[in-house]
Amino acid sequence: MVDVGTTLEMVQASQAGMSAVGAGLAVGLTGVGTGLAEMGIGAAAVGAxxxxxxxxxxxxxxxxxxxxxxxxxxxxxxxxxx
Amino acid sequence: MLRPERMRRLLIAAPKSEIDTIIRELYRHNVYHIEDFVPESTSGDGLSIGHPLSGASDAASALIKIRAIENACGIDPENVEVRTRLPASKVRAMIRTDLPSIVEEVEGLVASRSRLETRQKEHEQRAKEFEPFAAAPLDLELYRGYTRFTVFTGHIAHDVTIDVPHEKYFSDRVDGNMIVAVVPNEHREQVERMLLDAGFQAIPVPEETGAPADRLKAHNDEIQKINGELATINGKIASICARHTDFLVACDELLTADVERAEAPLRFATTEETFITEGWVPGDRADRIQEALKRATNDRIYIEELEVDDDTSVPVEYQNPSFATPSQLLMDLYGRPRYSELDPTLLLAIVFPIFFGMILGDVGYGAVLLALSLGLRKVLKSEGGRALLKVLSISSISSIIFGVLYSEAFGFALPWEPLFFSRHLNIGGAATGHGPQVVELMIIAIWIGILHITLGRLIGTRNARSLYHGKHATKAMISNLGWLGFMWGLLLLIWAFFPIPMMPDLTGLPVVAMGFNLAAVTGVVLLVAGIIGIAQENPLEVVELPTIISHVLSYARLTAVGLSSVAIAMVVNYISIGMMIEPQLEAITPVGVILIIVGILVFLLGHVLNTALGLLGGGLHSIRLHYVEFFTKFYKGGGKKYNPFGMKLKFTEE
Known part of the structure; x- marks a missing residue:
């Protein structure tokens, strides 16, 4: 992955980018999970x-x-x- | 405070001749919660349900008529402003003299309205049938009466060419197109098949004569005329309603009271000559009503105070300082407290606005919501709506206070540094400062969670004593303490190994054994004792242990939801001002003016949306923290509502 031309700044920047992607995934995927879980419960709760x-x-x-x-x-x- | 009002249980027995007086007296005092008598089929004690007083059915039928008029007028007594209070005697006289004519008038108007509406529907139906035929230049007589020809009329997907002798009209000016084809009988089947292939849908020819366009116009004119008549009738009904609103709601109230009084014996136990009723009265008013009853009946009454044995049968009435009463609505939503348990309304009334403010700490949004809650008071007149608005105004004031602390207004920084922790995100080109102190805010939220849950468990320990009896009470108390021990043991253990900012750093304590320092050992002891304490009540509850972590972490939403609201506000500001308005202000061009207007729209729309989101987020998450994280630790709920026999007169007076 690391080319000859890669500087320390670039590595740091890409690390920051990766952690931002990770943060996005963390919120997004857990949001999907919550949504899936609440789907059934919510329908039943409204019925009740x-x-x-x-x-x-x-x-x-x-x-x-x-x-x-x-x-x-x-x-x-x-x-x-x- | 913190306890529902104390109740006393009364048994009243008296001869049937006094039933009227007693019901009247009980109704007037409006404090006696009747325990409905349920006859037991097996017991031979000769008790049976009483009969309604005379006049019940008359009052009930008059009430139905009044309610029907109110319905026609759209009057809801809950939402009617009290202007004057009519004396009951006057209302009674008016029920005899004025009411029949009002009922007749309104019923007549409503009947003619529904007749007109039926006619209007008919004409609309006919007009709809004529619409396609108006597209063909043929009189209606020309569609009928052939012996050698067949007439096809209907909708069709597209025009077709018919290769037999025929006459045809096609129009695409109407919905679904219109085709009229006249062919000799011998070619009927062939043409029908051809038409069906093109998606032909037959429509019948209306049974009228003349040009379809004229008929259509005639029907439409008729509809117009009926509309005018309907408007006149509606105006008449509205004017009658406006004139008689005060009288109608007064009648409603008076007759409702009459019906309730007349039907009260249905809730009593009676013998041949006497009747018995049991009920509940708030402790401090019990003596007064006993005396009043004795005086009214000249002592021809027997009243006994019974012991309160079962706490589920006691009706529950809140007893809270006035600022906490609106929060009772939020309690009722979850479930009224049981009679013997602690009533957490006061805690809810204090903590809910704080949570709301922590989440939506913004001077601008707080001010908007405060204005909204004050403005809506004119619209929402029902009791529940009023209570909700009061909760909202208290919460928005708290939001303004937190906004000052956070130094925020509509996502902009106020001219001072945050007094509390900063929530200013680095969004946009002009972002300065050290960014939000997320970790600090998060730890504050966790601390709040730890303390809130500890408080919940402590109340749970206290409730266990009053809700259960004997051994079960002790077990439940120990279990609650076990949960506390587990939570604090876990905390000690974490603190003993990891230094966390703004939490006690116990890593430096002397090591006792196996690399465990003093805090860690204490933690382990508490942890194990806690698990034993929980398991001795119900071993299955041990499965629930991880909820301690999830419940405490759940309080992180106080920071997280708030930050997301700040982020939306700042993004809206950046898009509208930073990207659209500011660059155009430097050199104004015609396109720039449009962009500035769009920018202002984006700004307004974004903040309206964020206010709504903030209201939802702040309110729902705060109440959820109470319902799910706090109440599950100690609260049972499910108390019966105290519903005294009687009525608070709004529109009439004795």
Missing amino acids: TAENRDMFGLALLFTVIPETIVIFGLVVALLLLF
Whole structure:
């Protein structure tokens, strides 16, 4: 990979770029994961709430449980960037 | 505060002759929560459900009529502003004298409105049928009455050439094109096949005479005329409604009260001569209502105070300082507290705005939301809406305060350095400063998480004592302490090996054994004790141990969601001002002016979007941290709502 003409600055710059790509992947992929997980839960939660208004609190709770995944991704991304 | 209002359970028994007086008195005081009587089929104690008082059905049918008018007028008593309070006696007199004529008038108008609407629909239908025929220059008589010819009329995908003797009109000016073809009978099948190949869809010829265009116009004129009549009728209905709104809502209220009173015996247990009812009264008002009942019935009543044995059957009424009452809405959304558990409304009322402010700490957005919440008070008049707006105004004030601390307004820096930690990202060409202090902010968020969860577990320990009895209570308490031990043990262990900024650095403590220093050993002991504490209540709960980490880390969203909102704001500013407006201002050209206008639009649109996102993000994430991370540590919920028998009169007075 490293050509003869590569300077130290270029290596550092490409490392910074790679970590930015990593941060993007971390948020993006965890976002997809959360979305997939919330898809089924959300549909069921809306159904349950339509049947019984009192379910709302519990339904919201169930729906947002997978959100933790994307928060982890965001934490990793922020740690990578800063 | 922190506990629901104390309730006392009353049993009232009296002769049936007093039932009217007692119901009236209970209703007036509006404090007695009736426990519905459920007859047991097996017990032979002779108790049965009571019968409604006389006048119940009259009041109910009058109420239905009033509700129908309110419905036709679009009046919702919840949202009607109280202008005057009519005396009940006057309303009753008016129900006898004025109401029948109003009902008749409105019913007549509504009936003629629906008649007109039906006619309008019919004409619309006919007009639609004529539309395609108006494209062909033929009178309607010419389509009918042939013995030797067949007439095809219908939609078709494209024009076709017919290679038999025929007459044909084609038009592509109507939807789906229109074709009229007249062919001799002997060629019918051949032509039909040809047409079907071109996507022919037959439409019947309307049963009328004359030129289709004229008929179409006639129907459209009729529709116009009916529209005018409908507008007149709607205007009449609206004017009647406007004139009688006060009276209608007063009637609604009065009759609702009548019906509720008349149907109260359906919730009582009765014998031949007496009736019995059980119910709940807030502790401090129990004596007053007992005295009032005795006075009203000349002591022909028996009242006994029963013991409170089962906490699930007690109705729950909040008892909070006034600034926390709007947050009760957020509690009810999750579930009302049980009678014997701690009511966290006050904690929610304090912490929720702080979280909201931490996420959306921006003077500009805070001010916009504050203005919005104050402005919407004129529109949203229902109780829930009002409460929500109050929560929003408190939260937006907190957002402004945090905005001052963060030195932010619409993503721009304010003229001072951030007093708290900086969230200014390096976006755009003019970016200066050392960038956001993400790590510090994140650790602050984690600290908040640790403390919030610790508080939750401590409350859980306390709740365990009042929710459970005997051995189970002790076990639940130890389990809660076990969770605390596990969390803090883990923290000690981490601190003993890794120095983390803004957290205690315990790496330098003297080593005790196997490379473990004092903190690490204490951590391990706490950790193991914690696991044992959790497992002794329910071994399955050990599977849940990793949630400690995910729940604490979940508080990182306080920083993360906020930073994303800052990033959007700064990007919007950079695109609109840095890239579009500023370069054009240097030398103004006609194209530049357009670009500047577009830039302003981008700026406005971007910030409107970000305000909405900030409201959603700030609100949902703050409430979620409470519901998922905080409440799961101690909160059961599911208390019955305290619903006193009676009504707060809004539009009438006794």
